[in-house]
Amino acid sequence: MALNCGIVGLPNVGKSTIFSALTSAPAEAANYPFCTINPNVGIVDVPDFRLKKLAEIFNPKRVVPATVEFVDIAGLVKGASKGEGLGNQFLSHIREVGVIAHVVRCFDNPDIIHVANRVDPWDDIETINTELALADLETLQKRRERAERALKVQGKDQQKQAELTLLAIQKVQAVLEQGKPARSAPLSEEERVALYDAHLITMKPQIYVCNVDEQGMRGDNPYVAQVRSIAAAEGTEVIKICGKFEAELADLESEEEKRAFLAELGLEESGLSLLIHAAYRLLGLRTFFTAGEDECRAWTIHAGDTAPKAAGVIHSDFEKGFIKAEVYSFEDLITYGSEAKIKEAGKYRIEGKEYVVQDGDIMFFRFNV
Structure with missing residues (x-):
């Protein structure tokens, strides 16, 4: 990612x-x-700096x-x-x-x-933000037309989704017409998902x-x-x-x-x-690492991602066949100096599918496909 x-x-x-x-x-x-x-x-x-420190400790063949x-x-x-x-x-x-x-x-x-x-920064910013808002209003109009058509010709589930979309459009249009960005609209998570395919700039x-x-x-x-x-x-x-x-x-x-x-x-x-x-x-992004003699690498995930999702960033097979993750923190590596010392201190952990990955985690995944 x-x-x-x-x-x-x-x-x-x-x-x-x-x-x-x-x-x-x-x-x-x-x-x-x-x-x-x-x-x-x-x-x-x-x-x-953490990746550089990992490279100093593991001396890998490559750093990514x-x-x-x-x-x-x-x-x-x-x-x-x-x-x-x-x-x-x-x-x-x-x-x-x-x-x-x-x-x-x-x-x-x-x-x-x-x-x-x-x-004139104030005027410059207003010019750009206004143009982006106007572009989004045009996009919303097209999205509204699609949702209104769905209300007339689709089944009950699709009609319910169209109603949700129209409610989200109404909320976003109100803030855009005030010159505010779409991201400031008071949308529920469901409404936000319903409007995702509009790809609104603001x-x-x-x-x-x-x-x-x-x-x-x-x-x-x-x-x-x-x-x-x-x-x-x-x-x-x-x-x-x-x-x-x-x-x-x-x-x-x-x-x-x-x-x-x-x-x-x-x-x-x-x-x-x-x-x-x-x-x-x-964007709420976080970094975890994989580290060893072959490679030290930084991986980007979203805050709140579980261990299987993090494994999937490396390869989809890792997520599908996830068994467990061996985990320790970057801070513990700096404190204890090596994986062996971390294990001696009881800081080397085995985590399952529900584990939420933390920023700076160093991970090794076990999987079966």
């Missing part, structure tokens, strides 16, 4: 620059709108981190929901991602054109990414403060990223150099790491 993150925003706010810095993959970047037509895609490793797919989606403009600026094509790309990183320009530079000829979790200059990395400016106030009202997170710093960091080869570079800026983590970890939190 790979995290899938779409980078969106107005033209010329620095999406492609940030994408290139985060992924070390070249993306077309230019000082004019719509230089990105087709989405750029980059795969990056999830930073996780979890990954994140970043999709750099072309800039949206006012009217995108009606097709302005190739808007319909761009909106279709957003529907395919799991979480949205909304890049907002938070720096002044007369040499870099702003599509509205002014730097139902997706959203993180605000403040694109700042070098000075902005050393403290908040008024633009960043605006974004933080908007994010707080929405109950989401804000990440500050300076594309120039991220590009310079990516060029450094050793971990020692990278840590020293971050320390000079008074930072503990890179923008990439902050963004990935924020996305994990918003």
Whole structure:
């Protein structure tokens, strides 16, 4: 299970620059709108100090981190929901991602054109969010028509499902018409499932990414403060990223150099790491590990997944024939130093089908197919 993150925003706010810095993959970047037509895609490793520590302890033949797919989606403009600026094509790309990183320009530079000829995070965010909401309202109308047809021609079970869908549509439409995202609608879990196939854009979790200059990395400016106030009202997170710093960091080869570079800026983590970890939190994702002499690997699951579901992430046969899981925590490995010592301390556990996997668990699965 790979995290899938779409980078969106107005033209010329620095999406492609940030994408290139985060992924070390070249993306077309230019000082004019719509230089990105087709989405750029980059795969990056999830930073996780625990996997590095496992590799030091087990000295495996290979180390396989979890990954994140970043999709750099072309800039949206006012009217995108009606097709302005190739808007319909761009909106279709957003529907395919799991979480949205909304890049907002938070720096002044007369040499870099702003599509509205002014730097105004509040207005920029409202423009993007309005277009996404309008696109969702159009999608809801089509979904409503399908549900109403089902009420007339389907059997009782399908009619009951259509009634549930129409109730969910009514709730979501009410918040969208107020300019709020679909994710803020008071939906039951059943209603949320009923609307899943609509793939509403504003139902997706959203993180605000403040694109700042070098000075902005050393403290908040008024633009960043605006974004933080908007994010707080929405109950989401804000990440500050300076594309120039991220590009310079990516060029450094050793971990020692990278840590020293971050320390000079008074930072503990890179923008990439902050963004990935924020996305994990918003999506409720967790990491477990498999470790041994052949391989140390990080696996991504959802919070609340049981041991058989975690086994299924490795291979579907593991889930079908699950017998038990041998489990210990990363913290216990650090405390005791080896599997043998963990067993001596009684911290090595055998868990069954009902066990809920915890973040940082190190697991070995027994199965039979």
